[in-house]
Amino acid sequence: MATKQASTTTKPTTNTKAVKKYQPDVLSLMAPMGLIIAAALIAPHFIPPQIPASTKPFGSFEEFFPFYMSQHADTICRRLHIIGTSIVIIYALFEPFTLPSLILGGLVGSVIFPATRGMESGLIEGFLMIFTFLYFMRRFTGDWKRGLVVPIVAYSFAWFGHFFFEHNRPATFIYPLFSLMGDFRMCFETYAMQRKF
Numbered sequence: 053m054a055t056k057q058a059s060t061t062t063k064p065t066t067n068t069k070a071v072k073k074y075q076p077d078v079l080s081l082m083a084p085m086g087l088i089i090a091a092a093l094i095a096p097h098f099i100p101p102q103i104p105a106s107t108k109p110f111g112s113f114e115e116f117f118p119f120y121m122s123q124h125a126d127t128i129c130r131r132l133h134i135i136g137t138s139i140v141i142i143y144a145l146f147e148p149f150t151l152p153s154l155i156l157g158g159l160v161g162s163v164i165f166p167a168t169r170g171m172e173s174g175l176i177e178g179f180l181m182i183f184t185f186l187y188f189m190r191r192f193t194g195d196w197k198r199g200l201v202v203p204i205v206a207y208s209f210a211w212f213g214h215f216f217f218e219h220n221r222p223a224t225f226i227y228p229l230f231s232l233m234g235d236f237r238m239c240f241e242t243y244a245m246q247r248k249f
Contacts, residue, residue, distance in 0.1 A: 081188075084187075084191075085156060085188075088160055088163070088184070089159060091159075091160075092160075092162050095162075095166065095167075102169040102170035103170055105169065105172045107172050107226050108170075108171075108172075110227070110230070111169070113230050113234075116223075116227060117230075117237065120223055120231065120234035121234075121238070123214075123222075123223050124218065125218070126213070126217045127248075128213060128217040129213030129217045129218040130247075130249075131213075131249060132210065132212055132213035132217070133210050133235055134239050134242050136206045136208065136210055136235075138239065139205050139206075139209075140202050140205060141239075143201055143202065143205070147193070147198060147201075149188070149189060149192035149193055150199070150202060153186075153189045153192060153199060154185060154232075156185070156188050157181040157182065157184040157185035157188070158229060158232065160180050161177050161178075161181040161228060161229030161232075162229060164176065164177045164181075165177055165229055172226075173225060173226060174224070174225060174226050174227055174228045175225075177228050177229060178224065178228035182203055185199055185202070185203075186199045186200070210224070
């Protein structure tokens with residue numbers, strides 16, 4: 053009597069769940085992006101002019117920038133701003149959806165600014181800008197936490213400079229959009245050697 057020997061071969065276990073890279077659904081992003089861009093273009097024609105709050109005398113970035121620079125007279129404070137902004141720029145090179153998300157957040161700020169100019173602080177404008185930035189970082193990358201690097205790094209360096217060296221209140225508390233624009237302009241003017249580092 054011959055006995056058959058059962059061959060027991062075990063297959064190596066493999067993980068069948070492959071990690072998929074997040075792919076943003078471009079078409080679903082077009083509607084919110086289009087609404088923000090359209091609002092930025094149309095809003096100035098429909099939002100009634102507000103009586104400026106005593107803390108918000110500047111109605112344009114061109115008017116604001118000399119004031120911004122006066123709030124960054126201390127060399128160390130300015131350098132800290134440039135370092136923080138440079139880190140954000142380097143991060144944006146490796147995380148390509150950072151720049152479009154920043155631009156969309158800035159557009160929301162430009163839409164909101166005329167409506168909030170009568171308010172003493174820029175809290176609503178700043179909150180909506182950061183919310184929009186994080187929303188689009190989430191939509192573009194699949195993880196809103198990747199966007200947290202930008203405000204944490206930029207504000208940490210900038211506010212440290214204001215509180216410990218310049219000894220003044222950051223202009224971003226009143227003018228979040230103009231302050232963001234001022235940070236980038238000051239940084240690029242320093243890169244171009246138009247301003248001393």
